[in-house]
Amino acid sequence: MILLRLYWEFFKTGLFSIGGGLATLPFLYEMQARTGWFTVNDVANMVAVSESTPGPMGINMATYVGFTIAGIPGAIIAVLGEVAPAIFIIYIIGKILQKFKENKYIQYAMYGLRAASAGLIFVAGLQVAKIAFLRTDLYNQTHSIASLFNPLAIVLGIAVAVIYKLTNKHPIIYILASGVVGVLLSL
Amino acid sequence: MREYWELFITFARIGGFTFGGGYAMLPILQRDVVETKHWATEEELMDYYAIGQCTPGIIAVNTATFVGSKRKGFLGGLIATLGMVAPSLVVISIIAAFINNFSEIVWVQHALAGIRVCVCVLVFDAVLKLAKKSLVDAATYIIFGAMILASLFTNVQTFVWVIVAGIAGVAIKSLMEKAKPKKASSDADNDRQGGEK
Numbered sequence: 001m002i003l004l005r006l007y008w009e010f011f012k013t014g015l016f017s018i019g020g021g022l023a024t025l026p027f028l029y030e031m032q033a034r035t036g037w038f039t040v041n042d043v044a045n046m047v048a049v050s051e052s053t054p055g056p057m058g059i060n061m062a063t064y065v066g067f068t069i070a071g072i073p074g075a076i077i078a079v080l081g082e083v084a085p086a087i088f089i090i091y092i093i094g095k096i097l098q099k100f101k102e103n104k105y106i107q108y109a110m111y112g113l114r115a116a117s118a119g120l121i122f123v124a125g126l127q128v129a130k131i132a133f134l135r136t137d138l139y140n141q142t143h144s145i146a147s148l149f150n151p152l153a154i155v156l157g158i159a160v161a162v163i164y165k166l167t168n169k170h171p172i173i174y175i176l177a178s179g180v181v182g183v184l185l186s187l
Numbered sequence: 188m189r190e191y192w193e194l195f196i197t198f199a200r201i202g203g204f205t206f207g208g209g210y211a212m213l214p215i216l217q218r219d220v221v222e223t224k225h226w227a228t229e230e231e232l233m234d235y236y237a238i239g240q241c242t243p244g245i246i247a248v249n250t251a252t253f254v255g256s257k258r259k260g261f262l263g264g265l266i267a268t269l270g271m272v273a274p275s276l277v278v279i280s281i282i283a284a285f286i287n288n289f290s291e292i293v294w295v296q297h298a299l300a301g302i303r304v305c306v307c308v309l310v311f312d313a314v315l316k317l318a319k320k321s322l323v324d325a326a327t328y329i330i331f332g333a334m335i336l337a338s339l340f341t342n343v344q345t346f347v348w349v350i351v352a353g354i355a356g357v358a359i360k361s362l363m364e365k366a367k368p369k370k371a372s373s374d375a376d377n378d379r380q381g382g383e384k
Contacts, residue, residue, distance in 0.1 A: 014243060014244050014245075015243050018241060018243055018344070018346050022208070024245075045288075048289075048290035048291075049282055049289050050279075051207075051290070053275070053279060055202050055274050056208070056272075056275065059245060059248065060279050063276050064279050067279065072280055075279070076276060079272050082244075082245070083248050083268055086242070086249050086252060087248075087264055087265055089242055089244070090238075091256050091264050094252070094253050094257060097238075105357055108357040108360035109356050110233075110237075110356065111323075111327065111360055112330055112355045112357065113234060113349065113353045114233040114234065115326075115334070115356075116237055116331070116348065116349050117234075117317070117349075118233070118321050118322060118331050118334075119330070119331045119333075120210075120236075120237075120338060120345065120349070121213060121236070121313065121317065122331075123339060124207075124310065125314060126339075128306060128307040131303060132300070132307045153300065156305075157307065157308050160304065160309075161312070164312065170215075171214040172200070174309065175206070175305050176204075178304060179298040179299070179301050180298070180301070182299070182300045182301020183294050183297045183301070187297050187301050
Protein backbone atom coordinates (compact mmCIF):
# COMPACT_ATOMS: atom_id res chain seq x y z
CA MET A 1 0.00 0.00 0.00
CA ILE A 2 2.80 2.40 0.90
CA LEU A 3 4.52 1.40 -2.36
CA LEU A 4 1.44 2.34 -4.33
CA ARG A 5 1.29 5.73 -2.66
CA LEU A 6 5.01 6.21 -3.19
CA TYR A 7 4.58 5.46 -6.90
CA TRP A 8 1.71 7.90 -7.19
CA GLU A 9 3.57 10.70 -5.37
CA PHE A 10 6.61 10.40 -7.64
CA PHE A 11 4.46 9.96 -10.73
CA LYS A 12 2.97 13.37 -9.95
CA THR A 13 6.43 14.83 -9.37
CA GLY A 14 7.64 13.45 -12.70
CA LEU A 15 4.57 14.75 -14.47
CA PHE A 16 4.60 18.29 -13.16
CA SER A 17 8.25 19.19 -12.69
CA ILE A 18 9.62 20.81 -15.80
CA GLY A 19 13.29 21.51 -16.37
CA GLY A 20 15.46 18.99 -14.61
CA GLY A 21 16.53 17.76 -11.19
CA LEU A 22 16.31 20.87 -9.05
CA ALA A 23 12.81 21.51 -10.40
CA THR A 24 11.64 18.50 -8.39
CA LEU A 25 12.73 20.14 -5.13
CA PRO A 26 9.51 22.10 -4.45
CA PHE A 27 7.57 18.86 -4.95
CA LEU A 28 9.74 17.10 -2.38
CA TYR A 29 9.11 19.83 0.18
CA GLU A 30 5.40 19.65 -0.52
CA MET A 31 5.50 15.85 -0.22
CA GLN A 32 7.38 16.20 3.07
CA ALA A 33 4.80 18.57 4.53
CA ARG A 34 1.85 16.47 3.43
CA THR A 35 3.00 12.91 4.13
CA GLY A 36 5.56 13.37 6.88
CA TRP A 37 7.53 10.47 5.39
CA PHE A 38 10.78 12.30 6.04
CA THR A 39 11.93 15.54 7.67
CA VAL A 40 12.97 18.87 6.20
CA ASN A 41 16.50 18.07 7.37
CA ASP A 42 16.36 14.85 5.37
CA VAL A 43 15.59 16.86 2.24
CA ALA A 44 18.69 19.01 2.72
CA ASN A 45 20.76 15.88 3.28
CA MET A 46 19.26 14.24 0.17
CA VAL A 47 20.14 17.25 -1.96
CA ALA A 48 23.72 17.20 -0.67
CA VAL A 49 24.11 13.48 -1.38
CA SER A 50 22.41 13.77 -4.79
CA GLU A 51 24.82 16.51 -5.78
CA SER A 52 27.86 14.53 -4.71
CA THR A 53 27.00 11.24 -6.41
CA PRO A 54 26.82 10.30 -10.07
CA GLY A 55 23.49 10.23 -11.87
CA PRO A 56 20.75 12.75 -12.59
CA MET A 57 19.81 14.67 -9.45
CA GLY A 58 16.08 14.08 -9.75
CA ILE A 59 16.63 10.32 -9.94
CA ASN A 60 19.07 10.38 -7.03
CA MET A 61 16.56 12.19 -4.87
CA ALA A 62 13.72 9.85 -5.81
CA THR A 63 15.95 6.88 -4.93
CA TYR A 64 16.90 8.42 -1.61
CA VAL A 65 13.32 9.20 -0.59
CA GLY A 66 12.06 5.81 -1.76
CA PHE A 67 14.82 3.97 0.07
CA THR A 68 14.27 5.96 3.27
CA ILE A 69 10.59 5.07 3.29
CA ALA A 70 10.51 1.47 2.06
CA GLY A 71 14.00 0.11 1.42
CA ILE A 72 15.12 -1.15 -1.98
CA PRO A 73 11.59 -1.85 -3.29
CA GLY A 74 10.73 1.72 -2.29
CA ALA A 75 13.73 3.10 -4.18
CA ILE A 76 12.82 1.21 -7.34
CA ILE A 77 9.13 2.13 -7.16
CA ALA A 78 9.87 5.83 -6.57
CA VAL A 79 12.23 5.99 -9.54
CA LEU A 80 9.81 4.14 -11.82
CA GLY A 81 7.05 6.54 -10.78
CA GLU A 82 9.29 9.52 -11.44
CA VAL A 83 10.26 8.46 -14.98
CA ALA A 84 6.95 6.92 -16.13
CA PRO A 85 5.22 10.13 -17.31
CA ALA A 86 8.30 11.31 -19.20
CA ILE A 87 8.76 8.01 -21.02
CA PHE A 88 5.25 8.19 -22.49
CA ILE A 89 5.34 11.91 -23.24
CA ILE A 90 8.78 11.85 -24.85
CA TYR A 91 7.94 8.73 -26.82
CA ILE A 92 4.93 10.49 -28.33
CA ILE A 93 6.84 13.72 -29.00
CA GLY A 94 9.63 11.68 -30.61
CA LYS A 95 7.10 10.01 -32.92
CA ILE A 96 5.59 13.35 -33.89
CA LEU A 97 9.04 14.80 -34.45
CA GLN A 98 10.07 11.95 -36.74
CA LYS A 99 6.86 12.32 -38.72
CA PHE A 100 7.10 16.06 -39.23
CA LYS A 101 10.88 16.27 -39.48
CA GLU A 102 10.60 17.62 -43.00
CA ASN A 103 7.96 20.17 -42.05
CA LYS A 104 9.17 23.70 -42.68
CA TYR A 105 7.86 25.18 -39.46
CA ILE A 106 9.23 22.40 -37.28
CA GLN A 107 12.63 23.06 -38.83
CA TYR A 108 12.25 26.78 -38.23
CA ALA A 109 11.40 26.17 -34.58
CA MET A 110 14.43 23.89 -34.26
CA TYR A 111 16.61 26.61 -35.73
CA GLY A 112 15.65 28.80 -32.76
CA LEU A 113 15.66 25.98 -30.21
CA ARG A 114 19.18 24.80 -31.01
CA ALA A 115 20.61 28.28 -30.49
CA ALA A 116 18.69 28.48 -27.20
CA SER A 117 20.02 25.08 -26.15
CA ALA A 118 23.60 26.20 -26.71
CA GLY A 119 22.88 29.28 -24.59
CA LEU A 120 21.40 27.22 -21.76
CA ILE A 121 24.32 24.82 -21.66
CA PHE A 122 26.69 27.77 -21.65
CA VAL A 123 24.87 29.18 -18.60
CA ALA A 124 25.02 25.78 -16.88
CA GLY A 125 28.77 25.79 -17.55
CA LEU A 126 29.06 29.26 -16.00
CA GLN A 127 27.25 28.10 -12.89
CA VAL A 128 29.62 25.15 -12.44
CA ALA A 129 32.57 27.44 -13.16
CA LYS A 130 31.48 29.70 -10.32
CA ILE A 131 31.58 26.83 -7.81
CA ALA A 132 34.63 25.16 -9.36
CA PHE A 133 36.98 28.11 -9.74
CA LEU A 134 35.77 30.81 -7.35
CA ARG A 135 35.74 30.93 -3.55
CA THR A 136 32.83 33.25 -3.01
CA ASP A 137 32.52 32.49 0.71
CA LEU A 138 36.17 33.38 1.33
CA TYR A 139 35.80 36.52 -0.78
CA ASN A 140 32.80 37.60 1.25
CA GLN A 141 34.96 37.47 4.38
CA THR A 142 38.11 39.12 3.06
CA HIS A 143 36.83 41.23 0.14
CA SER A 144 40.16 40.87 -1.62
CA ILE A 145 40.08 39.89 -5.26
CA ALA A 146 43.11 37.62 -4.81
CA SER A 147 41.15 35.38 -2.46
CA LEU A 148 38.26 35.08 -4.92
CA PHE A 149 40.11 32.76 -7.31
CA ASN A 150 41.08 29.23 -6.44
CA PRO A 151 44.55 28.92 -8.02
CA LEU A 152 44.81 25.13 -7.75
CA ALA A 153 41.46 24.70 -9.47
CA ILE A 154 42.44 27.08 -12.25
CA VAL A 155 45.71 25.23 -12.85
CA LEU A 156 43.84 21.91 -12.93
CA GLY A 157 41.28 23.39 -15.31
CA ILE A 158 43.94 24.55 -17.75
CA ALA A 159 45.71 21.20 -17.48
CA VAL A 160 42.51 19.29 -18.23
CA ALA A 161 41.71 21.53 -21.21
CA VAL A 162 45.19 21.10 -22.71
CA ILE A 163 45.44 17.35 -22.08
CA TYR A 164 41.91 16.80 -23.40
CA LYS A 165 42.72 18.67 -26.60
CA LEU A 166 45.98 16.76 -27.06
CA THR A 167 44.86 13.23 -26.19
CA ASN A 168 41.10 13.33 -26.91
CA LYS A 169 40.25 10.17 -24.95
CA HIS A 170 36.83 9.34 -23.53
CA PRO A 171 35.51 12.11 -21.20
CA ILE A 172 35.02 9.60 -18.36
CA ILE A 173 38.80 9.15 -18.11
CA TYR A 174 39.34 12.86 -17.43
CA ILE A 175 36.46 12.96 -14.94
CA LEU A 176 37.92 10.08 -12.91
CA ALA A 177 41.46 11.42 -13.13
CA SER A 178 40.34 14.85 -11.96
CA GLY A 179 38.58 13.27 -8.98
CA VAL A 180 41.83 11.56 -7.99
CA VAL A 181 43.83 14.75 -8.48
CA GLY A 182 41.26 16.60 -6.37
CA VAL A 183 41.87 14.18 -3.48
CA LEU A 184 45.64 14.28 -3.87
CA LEU A 185 45.75 18.08 -3.94
CA SER A 186 43.05 18.45 -1.24
CA LEU A 187 41.30 20.75 -3.66
CA MET B 188 18.44 -8.38 -28.11
CA ARG B 189 22.03 -7.23 -28.38
CA GLU B 190 20.92 -3.77 -29.35
CA TYR B 191 18.73 -3.44 -26.27
CA TRP B 192 21.65 -4.52 -24.12
CA GLU B 193 23.87 -2.00 -25.85
CA LEU B 194 21.32 0.76 -25.18
CA PHE B 195 21.13 -0.25 -21.53
CA ILE B 196 24.89 -0.40 -21.02
CA THR B 197 25.63 2.82 -22.89
CA PHE B 198 23.12 4.82 -20.88
CA ALA B 199 24.09 3.11 -17.63
CA ARG B 200 27.62 4.30 -18.25
CA ILE B 201 26.39 7.83 -18.93
CA GLY B 202 24.24 7.77 -15.77
CA GLY B 203 27.12 6.39 -13.75
CA PHE B 204 29.53 9.15 -14.67
CA THR B 205 27.28 12.19 -14.82
CA PHE B 206 28.09 14.49 -11.94
CA GLY B 207 25.67 17.40 -11.97
CA GLY B 208 22.59 18.06 -14.03
CA GLY B 209 21.63 17.10 -17.57
CA TYR B 210 24.24 19.46 -19.03
CA ALA B 211 27.06 17.56 -17.30
CA MET B 212 26.35 14.44 -19.33
CA LEU B 213 26.59 16.28 -22.61
CA PRO B 214 30.31 15.63 -23.23
CA ILE B 215 29.79 11.89 -22.68
CA LEU B 216 26.61 11.88 -24.79
CA GLN B 217 28.45 13.60 -27.62
CA ARG B 218 31.23 11.05 -27.47
CA ASP B 219 29.15 7.87 -27.08
CA VAL B 220 25.85 8.57 -28.79
CA VAL B 221 26.96 10.90 -31.59
CA GLU B 222 30.59 10.15 -32.40
CA THR B 223 30.99 6.45 -31.55
CA LYS B 224 27.56 4.85 -32.05
CA HIS B 225 25.95 7.36 -34.44
CA TRP B 226 22.59 6.92 -32.74
CA ALA B 227 21.81 10.61 -33.11
CA THR B 228 23.33 13.68 -34.72
CA GLU B 229 24.70 16.67 -32.84
CA GLU B 230 21.67 18.66 -34.04
CA GLU B 231 19.23 16.05 -32.74
CA LEU B 232 20.95 16.13 -29.37
CA MET B 233 20.33 19.89 -29.26
CA ASP B 234 16.68 19.34 -30.15
CA TYR B 235 16.28 16.74 -27.42
CA TYR B 236 17.92 19.00 -24.91
CA ALA B 237 15.69 21.96 -25.81
CA ILE B 238 12.53 19.84 -25.83
CA GLY B 239 13.60 18.17 -22.58
CA GLN B 240 13.64 21.64 -21.00
CA CYS B 241 9.99 22.29 -21.71
CA THR B 242 8.48 18.84 -21.18
CA PRO B 243 7.83 17.16 -17.85
CA GLY B 244 10.54 15.04 -16.33
CA ILE B 245 14.28 15.08 -15.86
CA ILE B 246 16.30 16.23 -18.86
CA ALA B 247 18.80 13.36 -18.66
CA VAL B 248 15.96 10.84 -18.64
CA ASN B 249 14.12 12.60 -21.44
CA THR B 250 17.24 12.48 -23.60
CA ALA B 251 17.69 8.77 -22.91
CA THR B 252 14.06 8.10 -23.87
CA PHE B 253 14.45 10.13 -27.08
CA VAL B 254 17.57 8.30 -28.22
CA GLY B 255 16.31 4.87 -27.14
CA SER B 256 12.93 5.17 -28.79
CA LYS B 257 14.43 6.53 -31.98
CA ARG B 258 16.59 3.40 -32.13
CA LYS B 259 14.19 0.69 -31.00
CA GLY B 260 10.72 2.12 -30.46
CA PHE B 261 8.97 2.30 -27.12
CA LEU B 262 10.86 -0.62 -25.60
CA GLY B 263 14.15 0.97 -26.65
CA GLY B 264 13.19 4.20 -24.89
CA LEU B 265 12.22 2.28 -21.77
CA ILE B 266 15.46 0.29 -21.71
CA ALA B 267 17.68 3.31 -22.31
CA THR B 268 15.91 5.08 -19.44
CA LEU B 269 16.28 2.11 -17.12
CA GLY B 270 19.98 2.07 -17.98
CA MET B 271 20.25 5.76 -17.17
CA VAL B 272 18.69 5.35 -13.70
CA ALA B 273 20.29 2.00 -12.74
CA PRO B 274 23.57 3.41 -11.35
CA SER B 275 21.67 5.95 -9.22
CA LEU B 276 19.53 3.20 -7.74
CA VAL B 277 22.55 1.15 -6.73
CA VAL B 278 24.81 3.97 -5.53
CA ILE B 279 22.20 5.94 -3.62
CA SER B 280 20.71 2.85 -1.98
CA ILE B 281 24.14 1.84 -0.71
CA ILE B 282 24.85 5.32 0.61
CA ALA B 283 21.42 5.67 2.20
CA ALA B 284 21.81 2.28 3.87
CA PHE B 285 25.38 2.40 5.12
CA ILE B 286 26.98 5.82 5.01
CA ASN B 287 25.91 8.68 7.20
CA ASN B 288 26.87 12.20 6.20
CA PHE B 289 28.35 10.96 2.92
CA SER B 290 28.55 14.44 1.45
CA GLU B 291 30.54 15.67 4.47
CA ILE B 292 33.37 13.14 4.07
CA VAL B 293 36.49 15.18 3.36
CA TRP B 294 37.94 13.12 0.52
CA VAL B 295 34.54 13.02 -1.18
CA GLN B 296 34.48 16.81 -1.13
CA HIS B 297 38.01 17.00 -2.58
CA ALA B 298 37.21 14.48 -5.30
CA LEU B 299 34.06 16.41 -6.18
CA ALA B 300 35.99 19.68 -6.36
CA GLY B 301 38.33 18.07 -8.89
CA ILE B 302 35.45 16.52 -10.85
CA ARG B 303 33.63 19.85 -10.99
CA VAL B 304 36.65 21.55 -12.56
CA CYS B 305 36.86 18.80 -15.16
CA VAL B 306 33.11 18.79 -15.91
CA CYS B 307 33.22 22.55 -16.35
CA VAL B 308 36.03 22.34 -18.91
CA LEU B 309 34.32 19.48 -20.75
CA VAL B 310 30.98 21.31 -20.82
CA PHE B 311 32.53 24.43 -22.34
CA ASP B 312 34.24 22.24 -24.92
CA ALA B 313 30.85 20.67 -25.68
CA VAL B 314 29.26 24.12 -26.05
CA LEU B 315 31.95 25.11 -28.55
CA LYS B 316 31.22 22.02 -30.62
CA LEU B 317 27.48 22.65 -30.47
CA ALA B 318 27.85 26.34 -31.26
CA LYS B 319 29.56 25.52 -34.54
CA LYS B 320 26.47 23.56 -35.59
CA SER B 321 23.72 25.68 -34.16
CA LEU B 322 24.98 29.25 -34.44
CA VAL B 323 24.80 29.64 -38.18
CA ASP B 324 23.95 33.30 -38.70
CA ALA B 325 23.41 36.63 -36.93
CA ALA B 326 19.91 35.70 -35.75
CA THR B 327 21.06 32.53 -34.01
CA TYR B 328 23.89 34.42 -32.29
CA ILE B 329 21.30 36.90 -31.02
CA ILE B 330 19.05 34.08 -29.73
CA PHE B 331 22.09 32.47 -28.08
CA GLY B 332 23.09 35.74 -26.38
CA ALA B 333 19.53 36.62 -25.40
CA MET B 334 19.05 33.18 -23.87
CA ILE B 335 22.17 33.59 -21.72
CA LEU B 336 21.11 37.04 -20.51
CA ALA B 337 17.53 35.92 -19.92
CA SER B 338 18.49 32.95 -17.79
CA LEU B 339 21.12 34.90 -15.85
CA PHE B 340 19.11 38.05 -15.17
CA THR B 341 15.43 37.15 -15.10
CA ASN B 342 13.45 34.97 -12.75
CA VAL B 343 11.18 33.60 -15.46
CA GLN B 344 11.35 29.81 -15.66
CA THR B 345 13.69 28.51 -18.32
CA PHE B 346 11.11 26.53 -20.25
CA VAL B 347 9.23 29.78 -21.02
CA TRP B 348 12.34 31.22 -22.68
CA VAL B 349 12.89 28.02 -24.61
CA ILE B 350 9.38 28.25 -26.04
CA VAL B 351 9.97 31.92 -26.88
CA ALA B 352 13.17 30.91 -28.72
CA GLY B 353 11.25 28.32 -30.74
CA ILE B 354 8.61 30.88 -31.71
CA ALA B 355 11.36 33.38 -32.56
CA GLY B 356 12.94 30.76 -34.81
CA VAL B 357 9.70 30.32 -36.75
CA ALA B 358 9.13 34.08 -36.98
CA ILE B 359 12.68 34.93 -38.08
CA LYS B 360 12.88 32.15 -40.65
CA SER B 361 9.46 32.98 -42.07
CA LEU B 362 10.46 36.63 -42.42
CA MET B 363 13.75 35.67 -44.05
CA GLU B 364 11.90 33.49 -46.48
CA LYS B 365 9.50 36.29 -47.30
CA ALA B 366 12.35 38.71 -47.80
CA LYS B 367 14.17 36.46 -50.25
CA PRO B 368 11.74 36.26 -53.19
CA LYS B 369 11.07 39.95 -52.71
CA LYS B 370 14.47 40.74 -54.16
CA ALA B 371 13.73 38.70 -57.26
CA SER B 372 10.28 40.08 -57.88
CA SER B 373 10.24 43.11 -55.62
CA ASP B 374 8.04 45.16 -57.87
CA ALA B 375 5.27 42.63 -58.05
CA ASP B 376 5.51 42.08 -54.32
CA ASN B 377 5.35 45.77 -53.49
CA ASP B 378 2.36 46.18 -55.76
CA ARG B 379 0.49 43.41 -54.06
CA GLN B 380 1.30 44.69 -50.56
CA GLY B 381 0.27 48.19 -51.58
CA GLY B 382 -2.97 46.80 -52.91
CA GLU B 383 -3.71 44.98 -49.67
CA LYS B 384 -3.31 48.14 -47.64
